[in-house]
Amino acid sequence: MTDDFLANYILSLFNKNTIVTIKQLSLIASGKRTPSVLFNVEKNKLYALFALFPELSIKDWERIIHLLIAQQCIMIADDHLKITPVGLKEKENFKKDFPFINNLDQLRYATTKQLFWSRFIFITQIFSEYSYQNKDYVPYLSNLDNQLSIKKWLVGYGKAMDELTLMWFEELNALLRSFSTDHSNFIAGHFVGHNINGSTSRQIQNTHDLSTEHYKVLIDQLSYKIALRDENSFPLISSLWKHTYKDSDEGLSHSVWISKKMLGKGISLNEVAKRRKLKDNTIKEHILECVLIEDWPYYKQYISATHYTELHSLFESKQVSTYAEAKTIIEGLDFFSYRLIEIERIRQND
Numbered sequence: 001m002t003d004d005f006l007a008n009y010i011l012s013l014f015n016k017n018t019i020v021t022i023k024q025l026s027l028i029a030s031g032k033r034t035p036s037v038l039f040n041v042e043k044n045k046l047y048a049l050f051a052l053f054p055e056l057s058i059k060d061w062e063r064i065i066h067l068l069i070a071q072q073c074i075m076i077a078d079d080h081l082k083i084t085p086v087g088l089k090e091k092e093n094f095k096k097d098f099p100f101i102n103n104l105d106q107l108r109y110a111t112t113k114q115l116f117w118s119r120f121i122f123i124t125q126i127f128s129e130y131s132y133q134n135k136d137y138v139p140y141l142s143n144l145d146n147q148l149s150i151k152k153w154l155v156g157y158g159k160a161m162d163e164l165t166l167m168w169f170e171e172l173n174a175l176l177r178s179f180s181t182d183h184s185n186f187i188a189g190h191f192v193g194h195n196i197n198g199s200t201s202r203q204i205q206n207t208h209d210l211s212t213e214h215y216k217v218l219i220d221q222l223s224y225k226i227a228l229r230d231e232n233s234f235p236l237i238s239s240l241w242k243h244t245y246k247d248s249d250e251g252l253s254h255s256v257w258i259s260k261k262m263l264g265k266g267i268s269l270n271e272v273a274k275r276r277k278l279k280d281n282t283i284k285e286h287i288l289e290c291v292l293i294e295d296w297p298y299y300k301q302y303i304s305a306t307h308y309t310e311l312h313s314l315f316e317s318k319q320v321s322t323y324a325e326a327k328t329i330i331e332g333l334d335f336f337s338y339r340l341i342e343i344e345r346i347r348q349n350d
Contacts, residue, residue, distance in 0.1 A: 006213040007064045008094045010049070011073050014083040018044045021079050026061045029053040031110070033253055035285050038107070038292040039339065043346060047104040051111070052220060053213065108294040109224065112248045116241055117223040119150060121190050121198075123240060124172065126150070127165040128193025140192050153243045157236070164236070171234045175226065182208070187222060251293050259286040260296070269302060284336045291343055303337045311341050 010025070020028075020040060027037045031051025041050050065081060068074040073087030083091070122140040129137050139147060157164060176184040186208055192198040199207070205215045231238040249257035262272045263283075273283045290296035300308065310330050311320075320326040323338045 004064075004067060005211050006053075007067050008090070009098070009213065009217060010064055011068055011083070011087055012091050012094050012098075013046055013049050014074075014081075014087065014091065015045060016083060016088065018046070019080050019082050020044055020046070021081065022061050022065050023058070025049070025065075025081075026056065026058050029056055029061075033289065035288045035292070035339070038289060039343070041107060042292055042343060047107055047110070048220075050107055052216065104224070106295055107292065108251045109227070109245065110293075111251055112241070112245045113220055113223040113227070115248055116227060116244045117219055119146070119240060119244055120223070120226065120237075121192065122146070122150065123168065125192045126154075127168045128191075128196070130161055131165055132194040134194055137194075149243070149247055153240065157239065167236050171237050175229065175234065175237065178229075179222075179225075183218075183222060186218060252289060256286040256289045256293075259283055260290050263287070263298070281336075288336070288339060291340060295347075299340050303340055304332075307333055307337050308341065311338065312345075315341070315345055 024037070024040050025046075027034075028041055028046050028049050029052055031054055041047060065074060065076075068087070069076060071086070071090070072084060073090050074081050075084050076082075118141055125137070125140045129135070141147060141150075154161070154164065159167070176188060179187065186204065189199045189204045189207065201215060204210075205212065208215075210218070226237065227241040229237055245251070250260075252260065259272055259276065262275070263269070267275070269283050269287075270280060272278075273280045276283075284302075287296070287299060287302060291299050307330055311326060311333070314320045314326060314329060320329065323333075323335050326338055327333045
């Protein structure tokens with residue numbers, strides 16, 4: 001196994017059915033939200049990679065993949081990458097050393113995790129300073145929208161600040177005790193508060209002997225682990241997560257979120273496009289993102305019942321495997337309907 005954490009982590013995200021190009025990996029890691037990129041995430045189960053490394057260049061990806069090919073962990077054919085038996089073994093070895101890989105099974109929370117982590121630290125600062133009755137401090141989050149949203153959350157919870165402060169630190173203590181010592185120290189190292197400045201990301205990386213990529217992965221996964229805590233035991237932390245999820249447009253692009261709200265009110269696809277001054281195909285792309293990001297259950301109403309039945313039949317009999325093949329058999333079949341049914345079948349066969 002290579003000593004390169006990033007290469008090992010990327011390998012660990014492959015399964016035996018993962019078939020992608022280097023370019024596709026790059027687009028997924030950068031958080032590109034086109035329907036084709038989101039579909040590749042779904043098809044290859046690369047949820048944990050989405051938007052995680054936007055700073056990596058295509059040359060960085062070529063280096064990572066060439067290293068894995070040299071280690072015989074990845075094979076390449078017609079520009080597509082696939083894990084080898086050696087790679088599957090190395091993946092299991094890596095997971096023994098790094099078992100903290102999250103179990104994301106969709107992209108719903110991809111954009112929530114990072115914002116939640118920052119707010120988690122900011123809230124700790126707010127309650128720390130409040131406990132000393134200090135109002136003269138530099139907020140951890142300087143963005144005014146973030147500050148106003150947190151203020152709204154605090155007021156909306158319906159409890160006095162004294163009670164909220166006590167609740168928060170009780171939950172925080174229980175939370176840190178639930179993690180290993182290393183991970184608790186990692187989390188606590190980020191805290192700022194009254195007369196506590198917290199460590200910089202570089203200082204924390206040095207303290208825990210982490211590469212930049214390992215540091216990013218830990219934050220991404222610890223954020224999600226924190227969010228998964230039982231709501232009854234961690235009501236404030238759970239409430240903050242839900243509030244942040246809503247502020248993150250429920251994981252969707254903002255424009256898609258607007259379309260989803262309109263469609264959810266029963267407004268037709270064509271009317272949504274008309275009111276928003278967008279093309280019908282753009283709204284169809286919005287529906288695809290809703291389905292791919294959060295498993296939106298209302299997509300069937302946008303598929304012809306005849307096309308739905310006929311295409312499923314063709315897939316079952318293995319008569320078609322591409323849209324080009326299907327549209328020669330099913331008259332008037334559009335790619336939008338084909339892709340929706342393709343997504344449905346992928347999920348049914350998992």
